[in-house]
Amino acid sequence: MGKNIIEKVWDQHIVYQEEGKPDLLYIDLHLVHEVTSPQAFEGLRLNNRVLRRPDLTFATMDHNVPTKNLPTINDPIAKKQITTLADNCKEFGVELADMGHPDQGIVHVIGPQLGLTQPGKTIVCGDSHTSTHGAFGAIAFGIGTSEVEHVMSTQTLWQAKPKTLEIRVTGELGFGVTAKDVILAIIAKFGIDVGTGYIAEFTGDAIHQLSMEERMTICNMSIEAGAKAGLISPDETTVEYLRGRKYAPQGEAFEQAAKEWLALATDADATYDRTVIIDGSEIEPFVTWGTNPSMGTGISKTVPFAKDLADESDRQALEKALTYMDLEQGTPIEDIAIQHVFIGSCTNSRLHDLRAAAEVIQGKKVADGVRAIVVPGSYSVKQLAEAEGLDKIFLDAGFEWRESGCSMCLAMNEDVVPAGERCASTSNRNFEGRQGAGSRTHLVSPPMAAAAAIAGHFVDVRKVMNVPV
Ligand SMILES: CC(C)[C@H](C(=O)O)[C@@H](O)C(=O)O
Numbered sequence: 132m133g134k135n136i137i138e139k140v141w142d143q144h145i146v147y148q149e150e151g152k153p154d155l156l157y158i159d160l161h162l163v164h165e166v167t168s169p170q171a172f173e174g175l176r177l178n179n180r181v182l183r184r185p186d187l188t189f190a191t192m193d194h195n196v197p198t199k200n201l202p203t204i205n206d207p208i209a210k211k212q213i214t215t216l217a218d219n220c221k222e223f224g225v226e227l228a229d230m231g232h233p234d235q236g237i238v239h240v241i242g243p244q245l246g247l248t249q250p251g252k253t254i255v256c257g258d259s260h261t262s263t264h265g266a267f268g269a270i271a272f273g274i275g276t277s278e279v280e281h282v283m284s285t286q287t288l289w290q291a292k293p294k295t296l297e298i299r300v301t302g303e304l305g306f307g308v309t310a311k312d313v314i315l316a317i318i319a320k321f322g323i324d325v326g327t328g329y330i331a332e333f334t335g336d337a338i339h340q341l342s343m344e345e346r347m348t349i350c351n352m353s354i355e356a357g358a359k360a361g362l363i364s365p366d367e368t369t370v371e372y373l374r375g376r377k378y379a380p381q382g383e384a385f386e387q388a389a390k391e392w393l394a395l396a397t398d399a400d401a402t403y404d405r406t407v408i409i410d411g412s413e414i415e416p417f418v419t420w421g422t423n424p425s426m427g428t429g430i431s432k433t434v435p436f437a438k439d440l441a442d443e444s445d446r447q448a449l450e451k452a453l454t455y456m457d458l459e460q461g462t463p464i465e466d467i468a469i470q471h472v473f474i475g476s477c478t479n480s481r482l483h484d485l486r487a488a489a490e491v492i493q494g495k496k497v498a499d500g501v502r503a504i505v506v507p508g509s510y511s512v513k514q515l516a517e518a519e520g521l522d523k524i525f526l527d528a529g530f531e532w533r534e535s536g537c538s539m540c541l542a543m544n545e546d547v548v549p550a551g552e553r554c555a556s557t558s559n560r561n562f563e564g565r566q567g568a569g570s571r572t573h574l575v576s577p578p579m580a581a582a583a584a585i586a587g588h589f590v591d592v593r594k595v596m597n598v599p600v
């Protein structure tokens with residue numbers, strides 16, 4: 132019987148295996164950022180250890196970096212983390228995309244962009260959204276600080292083999308429906324723990340029709356569905372995305388690698404421990420109304436009623452979330468007014484996302500009373516966007532055009548949503564206080580965020596674009 136891609140990649144990386152124990156896996160790429168690495172480097176120093184494979188380790192600055200008035204860093208904690216990473220990379224010989232470096236950006240944006248992320252690799256980072264890299268058919272997952280140190284000193288990791296989950300998206304997506312809507316719809320339908328204990332593979336026509344950037348949006352949020360990692364089998368789209376990238380193989384070596392990558396795709400007769408299916412043609416643009424990513428619904432709908440939920444704990448969770456969000460049951464989603472719009476984060480800050488948002492706002496103006504910012508995912512995305520004039524479209528509409536970083540996704544820098552105010556955000560988490568104490572986050576796609584910026588409230592982007600719904 133055939134194997135699925137998860138089994139293939141896992142089995143290729145087992146260094147040591149013993150019945151009843153986790154497997155020892157070889158790690159092909161270790162990505163590092165300034166928040167979760169200081170203690171690990173310190174651990175190496177205290178134990179007199181070397182960094183085993185600096186050549187398989189790559190670092191960037193993202194969470195704390197300011198997105199305006201560079202290179203001044205006002206926040207002392209941010210400054211400390213940033214200078215510590217720079218010092219550590221120097222001491223241990225790690226290549227670093229420092230602030231101001233052309234390769235700098237959010238770790239999950241630059242890995243793929245530089246071609247470091249490749250099919251069949253095991254990729255780890257002290258960051259939960261490492262699942263993003265699974266879009267290439269890599270097993271990629273977030274690890275804790277002690278594991279970061281373990282990988283630094285051994286280039287391996289102990290891991291219990293998870294079960295395999297197929298998330299199949301059938302059909303074709305409608306106009307104005309993006310990868311973000313697909314993953315929000317998946318999480319709303321199957322819940323935030325559907326993936327717990329599993330690595331998921333996203334399959335189906337709707338998935339393989341997506342560009343690599345859109346696939347990254349889906350895999351990015353597989354962690355929000357509870358999965359350890361989320362993958363998509365490589366195909367020609369994957370290969371073409373990687374061709375010519377800085378750290379991808381070049382020339383004949385690339386053609387050879389491409390053959391190996393394509394052979395990793397799930398075999399036709401492979402099976403999974405569990406399969407869930409969603410019809411992509413039925414998904415509409417999504418907006419979250421609550422405090423976890425499963426609390427979302429279509430733009431044509433209302434905030435749900437507790438009485439419609441079967442489970443008492445779900446009713447309580449809904450009421451608690453609505454109190455925090457200051458929303459009434461039954462409110463039409465289109466009636467929810469917003470004060471902030473954030474287009475950015477490792478979920479939706481790539482060139483494709485910025486183009487999709489710019490298309491909606493072209494020639495229009497941000498509504499009075501709305502502050503809207505665009506934070507490109509990397510320096511390179513910013514450059515490419517500027518080369519095609521996207522910055523001008525955003526600036527003319529009244530958006531702020533920023534430097535790259537995590538920014539308002541989690542408000543570790545100065546980009547904060549004030550308490551009690553609402554933000555239409557293209558990021559991946561709407562937890563209480565995520566964008567600042569007391570802030571209220573609604574997760575949406577870039578076109579939906581753009582449409583909300585113009586209207587001052589959520590609105591079906593298809594109406595804004597004059598497309599029949
Ligand atoms: C700071 C980091 C550890 C964290 C994560 O692991 O995800 C952050 O990136 C986030 O999105 O909350």
Ligand code: SF4
Binds near residue numbers: 194260476537540559
């Ligand atoms: S953009 Fe947000 S989700 Fe992504 S790594 Fe940064 S803080 Fe985490």
